[in-house]
Amino acid sequence: MTPATNAPAFYEGKAKRLFRGSKGEILHEFKNSATAFNGQKKAEFDGKGELNSKMSAALFNYLRSKGIESHFVRWDSPNILVTRELRMIPAEIVVRNIVAGSLAKRLGLVEGAAIEPPIVEWFLKDDAKGDPQVSEDVLISLFDQKADLLKEMRTTALLVNRHLRELFTTVNLKLVDFKLEFGLDDQNKLTLGDEISPDTCRIWDSQSNEKYDKDRFRFDLGDLMTGYREIWARLVKVL
Numbered sequence: 001m002t003p004a005t006n007a008p009a010f011y012e013g014k015a016k017r018l019f020r021g022s023k024g025e026i027l028h029e030f031k032n033s034a035t036a037f038n039g040q041k042k043a044e045f046d047g048k049g050e051l052n053s054k055m056s057a058a059l060f061n062y063l064r065s066k067g068i069e070s071h072f073v074r075w076d077s078p079n080i081l082v083t084r085e086l087r088m089i090p091a092e093i094v095v096r097n098i099v100a101g102s103l104a105k106r107l108g109l110v111e112g113a114a115i116e117p118p119i120v121e122w123f124l125k126d127d128a129k130g131d132p133q134v135s136e137d138v139l140i141s142l143f144d145q146k147a148d149l150l151k152e153m154r155t156t157a158l159l160v161n162r163h164l165r166e167l168f169t170t171v172n173l174k175l176v177d178f179k180l181e182f183g184l185d186d187q188n189k190l191t192l193g194d195e196i197s198p199d200t201c202r203i204w205d206s207q208s209n210e211k212y213d214k215d216r217f218r219f220d221l222g223d224l225m226t227g228y229r230e231i232w233a234r235l236v237k238v239l
């Protein structure tokens with residue numbers, strides 16, 4: 001469904017289409033498509049856009065209640081996240097509490113081992129290059145990023161981790177890892193952007209370690225939406 005503005009999308013990515021709303025707002029229309037391995041694997045899932053937009057809205061709201069500001073303004077039915085416009089920082093920051101995914105592969109580590117204290121990793125946001133892992137120094141010296149902003153991003157990402165971990169624990173879920181993106185608002189204030197959903201987080205059952213996130217799709221571990229709905233059903237009870 002296209003938002004009511006009738007204007008065409010000004011950007012289309014793998015999981016979202018972006019439209020300009022009134023008052024400088026951005027409408028993020030969450031698509032039902034899922035992609036993995038830099039777009040090589042693709043499929044459509046009924047209800048995914050709605051669920052991910054709802055979950056992102058609820059989690060941004062929760063973080064706001066803990067003092068962490070984001071671009072989030074409101075949610076519009078059925079699959080629209082309305083936000084403020086940010087000038088995005090071309091880096092993805094990943095926080096990890098448990099070994100999984102590219103970290104396990106890169107270092108030959110056993111998936112599931114606890115990481116204490118949690119670690120932060122940086123990736124360059126550049127699809128054409130396959131979002132390579134980079135250091136803070138690379139972002140500063142080669143990609144024109146400001147050291148103090150990266151420091152603030154790191155601190156905020158770890159704070160987000162603390163709050164989300166606490167929330168997920170109360171509903172018997174483990175927050176394994178997740179990716180955040182940040183931007184600067186019209187006051188040049190560092191602000192959390194993008195989305196927080198099972199597309200961008202790894203989330204396991206606390207007891208069984210069953211995977212409820214996008215790894216179900218990446219590695220054919222079971223119906224994707226069954227996992228996403230399980231996370232949402234647990235979270236709505238406490239959000």
Ligand code: UDP
Nearest residue numbers: 094100101102103177178179199200201202
């Ligand atoms: N992630 C993401 N977008 C990306 C890459 C990673 O949202 O382009 C998320 C991913 O879902 C996981 C975390 O960031 O929750 C860490 O991902 P990892 O580096 O292990 O890469 P992956 O195995 O997902 O390729």
